[in-house]
Amino acid sequence: MKEVKISVIGILSAVIFVLMFYLPTSALDSSGTITITMTGSKEISISLEPTNWNLEADGDGTVSPNTEYTTGAQWCTLTVGGNCDVKTYIAGEDAVGTDEPAYKWILSTDGSNNVGVYASWFEVDDVEHGDQRCTLIPEATEESPGENLWPYSGGSNLSPSDIRHFGLKLLTPQPDFTDGGTGYFLNGGVGVQTTVTISAVAA
Amino acid sequence: MLEKRSSLICLVAVLIAGAVLWPSPAQAHGFTISPAEINIDNLTPGQEAEFELTIRNDDDVTHRFTFAAYHSEQKDRREGRAEFPDDDWISFSPQRPEIPPNSSSTVKVQVAIPPDSKWANKDWEIWLGVTPESSSLLAVKLYVRLLVSTGGSVYANPRTNLPIWAIVITLVILILSFYYFRRRKRQEKRSQS
Numbered sequence: 001m002k003e004v005k006i007s008v009i010g011i012l013s014a015v016i017f018v019l020m021f022y023l024p025t026s027a028l029d030s031s032g033t034i035t036i037t038m039t040g041s042k043e044i045s046i047s048l049e050p051t052n053w054n055l056e057a058d059g060d061g062t063v064s065p066n067t068e069y070t071t072g073a074q075w076c077t078l079t080v081g082g083n084c085d086v087k088t089y090i091a092g093e094d095a096v097g098t099d100e101p102a103y104k105w106i107l108s109t110d111g112s113n114n115v116g117v118y119a120s121w122f123e124v125d126d127v128e129h130g131d132q133r134c135t136l137i138p139e140a141t142e143e144s145p146g147e148n149l150w151p152y153s154g155g156s157n158l159s160p161s162d163i164r165h166f167g168l169k170l171l172t173p174q175p176d177f178t179d180g181g182t183g184y185f186l187n188g189g190v191g192v193q194t195t196v197t198i199s200a201v202a203a
Numbered sequence: 204m205l206e207k208r209s210s211l212i213c214l215v216a217v218l219i220a221g222a223v224l225w226p227s228p229a230q231a232h233g234f235t236i237s238p239a240e241i242n243i244d245n246l247t248p249g250q251e252a253e254f255e256l257t258i259r260n261d262d263d264v265t266h267r268f269t270f271a272a273y274h275s276e277q278k279d280r281r282e283g284r285a286e287f288p289d290d291d292w293i294s295f296s297p298q299r300p301e302i303p304p305n306s307s308s309t310v311k312v313q314v315a316i317p318p319d320s321k322w323a324n325k326d327w328e329i330w331l332g333v334t335p336e337s338s339s340l341l342a343v344k345l346y347v348r349l350l351v352s353t354g355g356s357v358y359a360n361p362r363t364n365l366p367i368w369a370i371v372i373t374l375v376i377l378i379l380s381f382y383y384f385r386r387r388k389r390q391e392k393r394s395q396s
Contacts, residue, residue, distance in 0.1 A: 012378055051339035076341065079233075082235055200345055
């Protein structure tokens with residue numbers, strides 16, 4: 001009888017030991033109320049037009065080494081939709097060969113080009129808002145959505161139905177090789193592809 | 204008169220054929236996300252919060268959208284908000300929804316904070332980025348601000364988070380009780396014989 005008591009006490013103490021952890025945490029479960037607030041019915045939206053740039057330098061969309069191309073500062077129209085003010089950013093990335101991903105043009109960080117290094121800028125010429133800029137487009141990182149597109153220094157955030165214009169400028173890399181005084185890219189005749197990302201967040 | 208009519212028919216036919224064969228220039232590339240900002244208060248470490256984002260494809264073609272969490276710079280965050288520690292604590296379902304033109308869809312977002320007291324009483328901010336998969340030169344990405352504030356206590360689910368050492372001690376108590384019981388039984392048998 002005594003042995004049975006001892007084993008019962010042992011089992012009970014094990015159960016109590018487990019409950020010591022269970023009970024306080026169960027109490028916490030009923031105490032906290034999570035509040036999720038969706039700030040009004042705020043919607044965020046921007047649209048761009050156009051979204052593609054057909055380089056017409058040689059009439060067929062090809063580009064030459066070490067050459068500047070520009071769309072003009074009024075090329076792209078950015079329209080703010082939604083119903084909240086926004087901050088906008090612009091960022092670029094490396095250009096990659098469409099048929100050969102190993103072939104890359106690295107995005108310049110200082111505006112200079114080199115073999116396999118290209119640079120791009122965004123241009124703004126907005127007399128109405130006193131905004132004239134030609135700013136190097138940085139690469140997007142995990143920590144940064146890029147360079148401020150609007151507001152610029154001293155400018156204000158964009159509001160719903162605001163319309164702004166901007167353009168792009170491209171400086172192609174220096175030639176991969178030269179033959180008879182003419183520079184060429186290694187992937188001549190094959191395309192490279194890149195994306196310039198315009199992002200927005202509620203101001 | 205008959206000649207004029209047939210020329211007109213030819214002209215209309217050419218215009219219709221032109222409209223079909225040469226589509227209109229690319230339309231504005233746009234979509235909308237709501238809400239633009241979400242505030243979660245008093246989320247106890249160890250618990251989960253869930254909410255929905257609505258995305259509307261304002262474009263004329265179907266797009267597949269990608270959702271991901273992004274850490275923002277201090278200068279871009281709301282005042283008093285620190286960087287969210289780990290974007291693995293946020294999940295999207297579905298993460299890459301396909302949305303037809305001029306249609307809407309919802310994505311469930313789950314935020315789960317690990318049960319650790321070091322995550323109590325914190326104010327964080329992280330951005331939820333949405334972008335359509337596209338081969339265009341210009342791409343649009345929209346961010347939703349997610350503000351998370353944690354409560355002061357810690358919720359630990361006992362079924363999944365019971366410490367290993369507590370399990371070991373419980374097992375040791377049970378084994379010792381069993382051993383003691385067997386030993387007493389043997390002693391009792393010996394004394395009887």
